[in-house]
Amino acid sequence: xxxxxxxxxxxxxxxxxxxxxxxxxxxxxxxxxxxxxxxxxxxxxxxxxxxxxxxxxxxxxxxxxxxxxxxxxxxxxxxxxxxxxxxxxxxxxxxxxxxxxxxxxxxxxxxxxxxxxxxxxxxxxxxxxxxxxxxxxxxxxxxxxxxxxxxxxxxxxxxxxxxxxxxxxxxxxxxxxxxxxxxxxxxxxx
Numbered sequence: 001x002x003x004x005x006x007x008x009x010x011x012x013x014x015x016x017x018x019x020x021x022x023x024x025x026x027x028x029x030x031x032x033x034x035x036x037x038x039x040x041x042x043x044x045x046x047x048x049x050x051x052x053x054x055x056x057x058x059x060x061x062x063x064x065x066x067x068x069x070x071x072x073x074x075x076x077x078x079x080x081x082x083x084x085x086x087x088x089x090x091x092x093x094x095x096x097x098x099x100x101x102x103x104x105x106x107x108x109x110x111x112x113x114x115x116x117x118x119x120x121x122x123x124x125x126x127x128x129x130x131x132x133x134x135x136x137x138x139x140x141x142x143x144x145x146x147x148x149x150x151x152x153x154x155x156x157x158x159x160x161x162x163x164x165x166x167x168x169x170x171x172x173x174x175x176x177x178x179x180x181x182x183x184x185x186x187x188x189x190x
Contacts, residue, residue, distance in 0.1 A: 003028065004027045004028060004031065007020070007028065007031050007032075008031065011031070011035055011040075015040065016040065016041060017040070017041045017042075017043065018032070018035055018040050018041070018042050018043070019042075019043045019044070020032055020042065020043070020044040020045075021044070021045065022044065022045045022046065022047070023044050023045070023046050023058075023061070025061070026061045026062040026063075029058055029061045029062070029063055030062065030063060032044055033058070033063050033067050033068070033071045034067075036071040037067065037070055037071050042071075046058070048077070049077075050077050050135060050159055050160050050161065050164070051075040051076065051077040051135050051136070051137035051158075051160050052075075052137060052155060052156075052158040052159055052160065054072070054075045055068055055072070055147055055155065056155070058072075065147050065148055065150060066148060068147055069139075069144040069147040069148050070144075072139050073138070073139055074136065074137065074138050074139065075136075075137045075139075076134055076135070076136050076137075077134065077135040077136075077137070077160060077164060078132045078133070078134045078135075079132065079133050079134075079164070079185050079186065080130040080131070080132055080133075080185070081130065081131060081132075081133055081168070081171070081177045081181045081182060081185050082125075082127035082129070082130055082177065082181050083127060083128055083129040083130060083131045083176055083177060084114055084115070084116045084126070084127060084128075084175065084176060084177055084178060085116050085118075085119060085121060085122035085125070085126055085127055085128040086128070087119050087121040087122065087128075088116050088117050088118055088119035088121070088122060088126065089114040089115065089116045089126075089175065090114060090115060090116065090117055091112055091113070091114060092113050092114055092115035092178060092179065095113060095115065095178065095179035095180070096110065096112070096113045098179070099113070099169075099172075099179060103165075103169065106165075106166070106169045106173075107169070107173075110173055112175075113172050113173060113175070113178070113179065114175045114178060115178040115179070115180065116178065127181070131171065131176055131177065133164055133167045133168040133171060133177075133182070133185070133186075134164065134167050135160035135163040135164040135167065136163070137158065137160060143158060146158070161189050164186065164189065165186070165189060165190065168182045168185075168186060168190075169182075
């Protein structure tokens, strides 16, 4: 049974919440958007570089700007970074110096950040597990008007590079991850 037929069959059961693994094609996206407009909570993934790019991606998949504006409520852009091993993390003065110089608005009052050296507990990797760094884009009436206008320059103002940077810097300051890991994951933004 094709995925689209299965999704249509699921909708006939009238579920409150529908989770779609990933929207890759027009038919899946169209069914998901229509379901969300008829009162279903639809949760799905869509591969883009940032949250606002999901708008253009859906439009390029053939979904009308009106349907995109009406159906989206929240988009979360997420990247996973490795979590520092609590057993072997050590102070990272060199990276703090770089961050204070390059991003003083975020690190001027920061006294310590950490990196890891590796130990038996983390199998000498220095990291144990992963945590997300996120950008959350909530759709309001202004953003919906921009989507309907089709103004690309206005839509670009919603790019969330600063938001995901802010979250990653917060997690560095909390000692959850290190500068090296964030720099690697956010290559091109940082």
